[in-house]
Amino acid sequence: DVKVTQSSRYLVKRTGEKVFLECVQDMDHENMFWYRQDPGLGLRLIYFSYDVKMKEKGDIPEGYSVSREKKERFSLILESASTNQTSMYLCASRSGLAGVRETQYFGPGTRLLVL
Amino acid sequence: AQSVTQLGSHVSVSEGALVLLRCNYSSSVPPYLFWYVQYPNQGLQLLLKYTSAATLVKGINGFEAEFKKSETSFHLTKPSAHMSDAAEYFCAVSSNTGNQFYFGTGTSLTVIP
Numbered sequence: 608d609v610k611v612t613q614s615s616r617y618l619v620k621r622t623g624e625k626v627f628l629e630c631v632q633d634m635d636h637e638n639m640f641w642y643r644q645d646p647g648l649g650l651r652l653i654y655f656s657y658d659v660k661m662k663e664k665g666d667i668p669e670g671y672s673v674s675r676e677k678k679e680r681f682s683l684i685l686e687s688a689s690t691n692q693t694s695m696y697l698c699a700s701r702s703g704l705a706g707v708r709e710t711q712y713f714g715p716g717t718r719l720l721v722l
Numbered sequence: 723a724q725s726v727t728q729l730g731s732h733v734s735v736s737e738g739a740l741v742l743l744r745c746n747y748s749s750s751v752p753p754y755l756f757w758y759v760q761y762p763n764q765g766l767q768l769l770l771k772y773t774s775a776a777t778l779v780k781g782i783n784g785f786e787a788e789f790k791k792s793e794t795s796f797h798l799t800k801p802s803a804h805m806s807d808a809a810e811y812f813c814a815v816s817s818n819t820g821n822q823f824y825f826g827t828g829t830s831l832t833v834i835p
Contacts, residue, residue, distance in 0.1 A: 611765070616763075640823075642825075647731065647827060648827060649812060649825040649826055649827040649828050650766075650812065650823075650825040651825075652822055652823075655822070665822070697765055697766065699766075710756065710768050710771060711756075711823055712768075713758075713765035713766040713767070714765050715763075715764055715765045716763070716764070716765050718763075
């Protein structure tokens with residue numbers, strides 16, 4: 608069974624704080640993704656990584672950065688948290704071997720509140 | 723760019739009734755399509771996926787979806803709703819490179835006892 612874990616289920620931070628969201632997968636997947644989920648907007652891709660130290664911007668990268676130093680771990684960083692970054696953050700991973708048909712596996716999500 | 727549209731952000735059905743959740747895709751090439759379910763305060767779980775092997779795809783929990791190229795649709799159905807089916811459902815399409823999934827805005831399913 609694929610397991611994707613996220614470091615926190617709920618997080619409360621203050622405006623201007625630096626926030627780290629951690630994601631770990633145990634299936635040796637090449638690809639990892641960070642999404643944010645907002646009511647009525649579905650899931651929007653922030654960043655993805657297709658290999659260690661490799662990253663690409665998704666649809667809404669502004670205000671975020673990422674780090675992938677090890678294959679199993681993908682971190683999302685909010686350099687200076689703002690209230691409009693209050694959201695549910697979902698991490699996903701996927702094997703890169705089978706290409707476009709492969710499923711993305713999701714973590715349980717981190718609900719972030721920025722005050 | 724590829725995209726999916728889910729018609730109806732909220733759907734209510736009676737327990738035991740047919741569930742029909744609609745998804746239409748926009749793609750210039752044969753797409754790979756997915757349905758995910760999200761229970762409250764949880765991540766997304768794969769229900770089923772279409773990868774061109776068969777147009778009628780069966781998934782978990784009694785759900786199935788039919789790929790109709792002529793209608794560019796991939797609607798999700800279940801013959802008889804159960805209370806435990808109450809959740810948010812997302813349709814997604816995979817990009818040509820597979821690096822990105824494009825998600826619909828979701829449909830919240832309510833099951834009335």
